[in-house]
Amino acid sequence: QYGVIDRNGLFTVPFSLRLVDIYDFQGDMALSAQFNMMDARIKKQFGFIDKKGNTLVPFLYQDGxxxxxxxxxxxxxxxxxxxxxxxxxxxxxxxxxxxxxxxxxxxxxxxxxxxxxxxxxxxxxx
Structure with missing residues (x-):
């Protein structure tokens, strides 16, 4: 599980089973990855989230x-x-x-x- 805490130790992105990677925030957005089951295979897909964990760009991409x-x-x-x-x-x-x-x-x-x-x-x- 991944989540994000700020400098004060407060959670800004709660821990989630769906998020497997969260990269550095650039402004208000961060590249993130999640695992998805597709055709009985697990695939890592990439999108962008905001500082609260909301999806800004859907997790449709193989890399980014x-x-x-x-x-x-x-x-x-x-x-x-x-x-x-x-x-x-x-x-x-x-x-x-x-x-x-x-x-x-x-x-x-x-x-x-x-x-x-x-x-x-x-x-x-x-």
């Missing part, structure tokens, strides 16, 4: 970046990476084998073995 940069977080869905916003909306489609975090409005992505640089709308930067 721990923080948002330029308002976007890289997340892995169906084996490929893309980017979502803080509301959980897909902004850049899940097309990539790997992605970096955004810095100065750009991210490096691996698209079918080729490393390219994209902007925060998914457009290739030459």
């Amino acid at each position: 970046h721990r923080e948002f940069s330029n308002g976007l977080a890289g997340m892995k869905f169906n084996g490929l990476w893309g980017f979502i916003n803080k509301q959980g909306e897909m902004i850049i489609p899940f097309l990539y084998d790997s992605v970096s975090v955004f810095s100065l409005g750009m991210a490096h992505v691996d698209y079918k073995g080729q490393i390219i640089t994209i902007d925060n709308h998914g457009r290739t930067i030459k």
Whole structure:
């Protein structure tokens, strides 16, 4: 079970059997993981929670970046990476084998073995 206590020792996120990992909070959000039973297999899925443990971005993803940069977080869905916003909306489609975090409005992505640089709308930067 995981939970979160603040510096005063007060619980901000109560202990829960569903949360198996809670990463560092970045502002009011933290990447978190939970186990789900799917087709008789246990899978770890990632989403984002707030400081009270409420789900902000559903636990739909196979992996994810721990923080948002330029308002976007890289997340892995169906084996490929893309980017979502803080509301959980897909902004850049899940097309990539790997992605970096955004810095100065750009991210490096691996698209079918080729490393390219994209902007925060998914457009290739030459």
